[in-house]
Amino acid sequence: MFTIPQLSRAAALLLLALGDISSAAKPSPGCGKAAGIAAGNHTLTTPEAYDNNHPYRLIFTLHAMGGNPTLVANGEGGYLPWYGLPALVTDSVGAIYVNPNGLDRGWANRGGEDVTLMLDILKTVKESLCIDEDLVFSVGFSYGASMSTALACSAAKQFRAISAQSGGLMSGCAGGDDPIAFYGQHGVDGDLNITAARGIRDRFIKNNGCTQEVFTPPPIGSGIHTKVEYKGCKEGYPVTWLEYDGGHTPQPRDKGANATYSAVETWKFFSQFK
Numbered sequence: 001m002f003t004i005p006q007l008s009r010a011a012a013l014l015l016l017a018l019g020d021i022s023s024a025a026k027p028s029p030g031c032g033k034a035a036g037i038a039a040g041n042h043t044l045t046t047p048e049a050y051d052n053n054h055p056y057r058l059i060f061t062l063h064a065m066g067g068n069p070t071l072v073a074n075g076e077g078g079y080l081p082w083y084g085l086p087a088l089v090t091d092s093v094g095a096i097y098v099n100p101n102g103l104d105r106g107w108a109n110r111g112g113e114d115v116t117l118m119l120d121i122l123k124t125v126k127e128s129l130c131i132d133e134d135l136v137f138s139v140g141f142s143y144g145a146s147m148s149t150a151l152a153c154s155a156a157k158q159f160r161a162i163s164a165q166s167g168g169l170m171s172g173c174a175g176g177d178d179p180i181a182f183y184g185q186h187g188v189d190g191d192l193n194i195t196a197a198r199g200i201r202d203r204f205i206k207n208n209g210c211t212q213e214v215f216t217p218p219p220i221g222s223g224i225h226t227k228v229e230y231k232g233c234k235e236g237y238p239v240t241w242l243e244y245d246g247g248h249t250p251q252p253r254d255k256g257a258n259a260t261y262s263a264v265e266t267w268k269f270f271s272q273f274k
Helices: 009-017 069-074 110-128 143-154 194-207 262-270
Strands: 042-045 056-062 095-100 131-141 161-165 181-187 225-229 239-244
Touching: 042 069, 056 110, 056 143, 069 095, 095 110, 110 131, 110 143, 131 143, 143 161, 161 262, 181 194, 181 262, 194 239, 239 262
Parallel strands: 056 095, 056 131, 131 161, 161 181, 181 239
Antiparallel strands: 042 095, 225 239
16 A cells, blocks of 8 residues: 655646646546455555545556566566556556456467456446546556557557557557557567567557657667657657667666666656646
8 A cells, every 4th residue: 555645836836847748537437436346366556545536547567477466566576566656656646556467477368358358457446446537557567568568559548658668569469550658668688579669669659640760779788778759749649769778677777877767767658647
């Protein structure tokens, strides 16, 4: 359980100055109901001071191959707890986190079964808790990134944005023609080839109407990362892409740094939507 403090006035003014993409909250059917959700194929955490009349953003945190919800929730096996987001999400909107367990401990999504699982969980959470239906997100690493991409392809209208960290197309991309806000990152010398990830990036650059541009990856051995925020995208559908000099890890960091930038960059991307 996490306490979600109120956003300071100074921070609120800063966010306004940065040009957040704002909209009125769209309360889910669970708003106004006593909190309660049946145990299922997922773990879930709400703010300690959960208010059933306050629409929260909902963030799915998807595990990698062979992982499980407990590892992600506890920050074990290479993960930060809930991908490090609760420590950063300190604004007045707050967040509820859901960590589903992929079928067969992965996200092969055979016949779309994992997309169906995710949408069933989403429906249950919306009916049981107070969610802003316009602020639903998914973040994942490796297989979890691939599943987040599958959701972007198949259910873009139900998700505001995704963060795909070192993913590919292992979960497929049924549909894949609708715009959705997309953040992606990938190591240039990772075990999972970067070509597919770049193809996913290019798909959403096109879908979102962004202007393609030449991207210069970080040199191998440099120990740095490079990032681009694409220009000309349709309003509300930004694309950010980051590549780092390194391998397949959920916590890449620059040479000499003592912490990863994955959570910070993901939250920077998600937090622009209000």
